[in-house]
Amino acid sequence: MTVTRADTPLRRFVADYLTSPLAVVAGLGLAVIVLLAVFAGQIAPQNPYDLGQITIFDGSLPPGELGFEGFRFWLGSDEQGRDMLSAMIYGLRISLFVSFVAVGSAVLIGLGLGLLAAWRGGSIEAIVMRTVDIQLSFPALLVALLLLAALGKGVDKVIIALILVQWAYFARTVRAAALVEIKKDYVMAARAAALPQWRILFGHVLPNVMPPVLVIATVQIANAIAIEASLSFLGVGVPITEPSLGLLIANGFDYLLSGRYWISFYPGVALLITLVCINLVGDHVRDILNPRMQS
């Protein structure tokens, strides 16, 4: 490997990432998806939840049809006359918001508890890790369903449910990685130099356990989107006033067999593309950060 002065870990990571054309395409796709979600209000042709903009006369129009007031529904409309394209962009926003917030919080909780378990050991470690074991022995969807049945509907409640089913993955990974790192000489050297404990833990150990956490986080974001879509499809997820992609699919489900396929189909395609992009990016990040796969 050629070494240059400005060879920071981040630059090496970016250079490695750019070697795979597929991953670059997926990364760009993901960037477009995120931008669409963030700027939904500016990009979507219609605000699908502004009752002043939609009219029941435009209900169930097929893709490409011209509406009552001359508005073109490129991907059709649902039975209430909402533009599907706009509804999907707004739905994407909800889906991504829910999954990013949930996974972000799960990472923080998992990092904290995983590091604590690895560093302290003893009964703290036993309690945390046995909780993780119990948690992971139930299917995520089942746990989330039970929680939402108890908590009720709502974006905040879906986020809480997702955090609760995901923190355990991070705690387990962080503990395993931290146990390996803590055994290394640089930790002993830091202790011999009498650095404060928090400094050793967060300054030295934490950056070294981040690679596997990043990989799992990307995969778990895709998982979170899928779980949220499933929950919403099953009717226990986000409320009808803030439909995510999953709820849009559920809304159109009743009309699938009557020929109005687009109400379910296009949100489904959007969900699929989103998940594929995230997974491709996650796979390639894993390949770069996995020391066993590095030359």
Add this chain to the structure above:
Amino acid sequence: MTDPVLSVRGLRTEFATRAGTVVAVDSVSFDVAAGEVLGVVGESGSGKTITGFSILGLIDRPGRITAGEVLLNGTDLRKLPESQMQRLRGDRIAMIFQDPMMTLNPVLRIDTQMVETICAHRDVSTARAREMAAEALGLVGIPSPVERLRNYPHEMSGGMRQRVVIAMALMLEPDLIIADEPTTALDVTIQSQILSEVQRLLAQRRTALIWITHDLTVVAGLAHRVAVMYAGHIVETGAVDDLLDTPAHPYTQGLISSIPSAVPRGERLVPISGMTPSLINLPAGCAFAPRCPQADARCQAERPWQKELTRGHALRCFHPLVQGAAS
């Protein structure tokens, strides 16, 4: 001789394992004076690294120090509360580890690691700490130290990294440095360069040094006094010339005969037969007896105590190879 910087008396460190208690260090006593280099020689598992960690108070469970005193400038470190020990560690006593790639955190820049060590012990600004770090790098012979500070460990060669580690140990001007096989991972030319520089710096600053190694040849060139460890005990200690020229303990003799260059050309090397004993169930007698050509019934039954052969040359053996004046 002036009062020693470090004085270890009857140190005993045990590890409680499922198979039984392992006494890794037993009845270890030695002194190191300012500016003096003590070489601690022994095979893997002889307790030399644990001795180093015991001095620093870095023995983790299931291990613990069960007896002895560790006096640094007259203060017993074992009686100090952990908060005061934290202040001494890295400041008055520094440690250098074996593998420089493992000792430096791979994801942090050199300056980050040096500055945080300085700031943990000195009340100085980050800018001043950077200056101190650069000075320390310059001192150990790293060219353009200010630019080098911005490097990551993987951007440096092995010898360069070890110099960084040595600079980190020296930069707070400790009274004592414990070096655990710091040149073992380096090639011979770099090793001798670094050794001679360490020697020069220590002599200038009158820092005491404990150099832990398995390599007698390194000790011969560097140390003033040598302690040979076997199965947790110091079996022989003395001035470097005494000990290497007239080894009195059969184990020391064995170590010297296993050095390729000490044996005339064409002759076979004489290895020490057998293996180091398991520390869990040490025999009642001398731990070296099963491998010792001199051993008799007394060696099997009774553990030899430390006796002085000549002034400063002591050993634990019933049958010393050299008869001293004191015996």
